[in-house]
Amino acid sequence: MAGSKNKNQKTCYIYTRVSTAMQVDGYSLEAQEERLRKEAKHRGYKVIGVYQEEGKSGKNIVGRKVFQQMLDDIRDTSKDTPDYVYVFKLSRFGRNAADTLSSLQFLEDFGVSLLCVEDGIDSAGAAGKLLIAVYAAVAEAERENILAQTMAGRYQKARDGKWNGGFAPYGYKLVDGELKIEEAEAEAVRLIFDKYTNGNMGINSVAKWMNDCGYKKIVRKNGTLDKFSSHFVKLILDNPVYAGYIAYGRRKTEKIDGTRNEFHIVKQDEYDLFEGQHDAIIDRELWERTKAKRALNAFKREKTHSLEHAHVLSGIVKCPRCGAPMYGVVNRKKKKGLEEYYTDMWYYICKNRKNVSGHLCDYKTHIRQDVINEQVEAVVKEALKNADFSDDVLRTIGAEENIETLQKDLQRLNKERSKEEARKSKLLAKIAALDPSDEQYDTLYDSLESVLRELSVNISNFDENIYKKELAIANATSKQVTAEDVFKYMKALVECFDYLPEEDEQKIMNGILDAVELHEQKKPNGMWVKKIRFKVPLKFPDGSVYDEVEFIDEDSLPKVNHDETIVALHRTDM
Numbered sequence: 001m002a003g004s005k006n007k008n009q010k011t012c013y014i015y016t017r018v019s020t021a022m023q024v025d026g027y028s029l030e031a032q033e034e035r036l037r038k039e040a041k042h043r044g045y046k047v048i049g050v051y052q053e054e055g056k057s058g059k060n061i062v063g064r065k066v067f068q069q070m071l072d073d074i075r076d077t078s079k080d081t082p083d084y085v086y087v088f089k090l091s092r093f094g095r096n097a098a099d100t101l102s103s104l105q106f107l108e109d110f111g112v113s114l115l116c117v118e119d120g121i122d123s124a125g126a127a128g129k130l131l132i133a134v135y136a137a138v139a140e141a142e143r144e145n146i147l148a149q150t151m152a153g154r155y156q157k158a159r160d161g162k163w164n165g166g167f168a169p170y171g172y173k174l175v176d177g178e179l180k181i182e183e184a185e186a187e188a189v190r191l192i193f194d195k196y197t198n199g200n201m202g203i204n205s206v207a208k209w210m211n212d213c214g215y216k217k218i219v220r221k222n223g224t225l226d227k228f229s230s231h232f233v234k235l236i237l238d239n240p241v242y243a244g245y246i247a248y249g250r251r252k253t254e255k256i257d258g259t260r261n262e263f264h265i266v267k268q269d270e271y272d273l274f275e276g277q278h279d280a281i282i283d284r285e286l287w288e289r290t291k292a293k294r295a296l297n298a299f300k301r302e303k304t305h306s307l308e309h310a311h312v313l314s315g316i317v318k319c320p321r322c323g324a325p326m327y328g329v330v331n332r333k334k335k336k337g338l339e340e341y342y343t344d345m346w347y348y349i350c351k352n353r354k355n356v357s358g359h360l361c362d363y364k365t366h367i368r369q370d371v372i373n374e375q376v377e378a379v380v381k382e383a384l385k386n387a388d389f390s391d392d393v394l395r396t397i398g399a400e401e402n403i404e405t406l407q408k409d410l411q412r413l414n415k416e417r418s419k420e421e422a423r424k425s426k427l428l429a430k431i432a433a434l435d436p437s438d439e440q441y442d443t444l445y446d447s448l449e450s451v452l453r454e455l456s457v458n459i460s461n462f463d464e465n466i467y468k469k470e471l472a473i474a475n476a477t478s479k480q481v482t483a484e485d486v487f488k489y490m491k492a493l494v495e496c497f498d499y500l501p502e503e504d505e506q507k508i509m510n511g512i513l514d515a516v517e518l519h520e521q522k523k524p525n526g527m528w529v530k531k532i533r534f535k536v537p538l539k540f541p542d543g544s545v546y547d548e549v550e551f552i553d554e555d556s557l558p559k560v561n562h563d564e565t566i567v568a569l570h571r572t573d574m
Contacts, residue, residue, distance in 0.1 A: 012045045012084040012115075015070055017053040017092045029054060032088040039117045040086060048080055049073065071103070074110050082112055090116045090135045097454055100136040104129075133451040158248035161277040167220070169241050170232075171281050179241070179278035185218055186281050188228070192236050193282050197290045202297070203237070204230045211360065227360060237294060240273055243287035244280030248272045309346065310502035312373050316513050319350035320520040320530070321363035326350055328369060348372060367518070367528060375529045376516055379549055380509070410469045417462035424455045511535070 016032040029052050040047050053066040073079055085107060087093045093114065094100040104114055104123060114123040119135060122128045154164050168174045171189040173182040188210065195206045210228040217226050240247050249271035311328030319326055326348040333342045346369040352361035431448050500508075517531040532549045 010043075010045050010084075011048045011080065011082045012040055012086050013049040013051060013070060013074075013082045014040070014047055014086050015051045015053070015067065015093070016088060017064075017067070032092065035088060036086045036117060039115075045084065045086075048082055067103075071106060074107065074112055081110060084113050084115050086115050086117060088116075089118045090121060090132060094136070097133075097136040098458065101133060101454060101458070104132060130448075130451065133454055137454060155248055158246050158272070158274050161246050161275050163246070163276075163278070164248075169239055170217075170220075170236065171242065172278070179276070181279055181281060188215055188217065189236055189242060189281050191215070192228075192233055193242070193286055193290055196233070196237055197286060197293055203233050206230075207233045237290055240287065241276065241278075242281045243284050244276050244278065245273045246276040248274065308501060308503075309344070310506045311346070311348075311369065312502055312506045312509055313348070313369070313376060313513075313516060314506075316509060317348050317372060317516045317518065319352070319361060319363055320518045322350065322352055322361040324351045324361065326367075329366070331366075346370070363520070365520075371526075372516070372518070372528055375527065376509070376513070376532060379529075379532050380512060406469060410466065413462055413466050413469060417459060417466065420455055420459050420462065424452065424459065427452050427455065 014033060014036045016029045016036070018029055018032075033050060033052070037047060049070070051066045051070045053064055070085070074081060085093075090100070093116065094103060107114055108123070114132070115121070116132075116135075119131075121131050121135065123132055157164050163174070163177065163179050168179060168182075171182060171186045172179045174180075191210065192206055195201050195209060196203065201209060207228045207230045210233075215228065217228050217232070219226050236242070249268055314327045315325045317326040318324070329347055329349050331345040331347065334340070335342060347366035348369055349366050350361045350363050427448060431452070512535060514533040514535045515531075516529060516533075518528050519530050522528050530550070534548070
């Protein structure tokens, strides 16, 4: 029966993992699986699931989708629950002690044990659990040591002026691990620096000039576009490798605050530069002038015209030809012979018209912002008038049911913390009861102390999460409002919508709308808008729920994409 164990036949899952640095014989996915299948057959276990994770680090379970899928399958009561999870070594299960023990506890919660074949560890017994705690700590220390050694090696390699690995920068090729100029690409690099630094072009203009002049970016295995994008031009201009340098520390891995083992890549403003062993594509004088211009252009320019204007639907409106976001531009003309300007005219145009992304769209139409804004506003007003809509808003700002969920989570955390405290107390008693005259005293003491450290870390993490949960409850309580309060606010917002500053209206639109699709040409009834997608599903008094409004060409009524509900909108220009 699904979700229960077949007592007549014991079963197991097989989990294998390799990181990008471990594609070697004996550790390959195939070798691991073959070894684990032999062990399962020897023990009389039936393999009912195989989970292969390729190219994933064991530093934490974040990003290990196959591992998480295995845990989800164990949790799923509709599927057969295995008796064991077989892994080649504990380090394949994880190299982070906290995650390893947490995942092991998850398995045990569902009656599943862990068998580490090469390590000879079986979590079904008390000794196995103790060994897993010790091995997990060792695996984490080993990972940290490997990382430290790797980074030290990379730094020394940079100091020696050698390339540190990865794809060669555009303009270069790798020959026996060394950078060599690739003339077919280097010509474009020199042109980019020349046009940007010696000419009067910005990054976007350089990209457009390169494409307009027929230059093609050579497509590599890690790329797909043969056009020059502004982002690509920026990467070229900011890379010191073209001046003959090797940079170290331009980016670093940084832990995300509030997480245990989640990291992200952060760009560094300051980094080390070393004299490279490769040939430069541009000279140092040009590089220094490029840096100076890039620093000058990095400052945000202040608006001098139409200070109160905001592109209300910029990025939300989608190009009807290529689907890319459309953004706002202005048509500003000076009166002949005067220092005065005509009234600014604002339009939405396709992002890809200027070749910013490397794609070139042929949709040339400039669509007036005031027309699109007015048509979309009509739909948003109708949504905000709906009383049922307040319920959805209420759930997002701290409704009573959310507070109850937070309180249940807090109770669970406190209960789990108490269990960890109890384990710690028992462990301390065991340590105190050890006989110093025993030949195994030092070994036992070190093993128990390692587990003690892990328990202390777990308790500290619980304390941190409990504090965050208590803070979330306090914030939710302070924000708690009634549905009537929200409805009053929505009604007031609708009444003053036409008088809101465009900057505030832009914030509201970004919070409510996901996308606005347009027709390629304006319809006879004046409609540009084809479909509007909301971020929050809307509910109407008749019980209908929908998250899209599609406009019928004949009478400009929105057609709901769920059921057959029709909601009339009143346009101000009809």
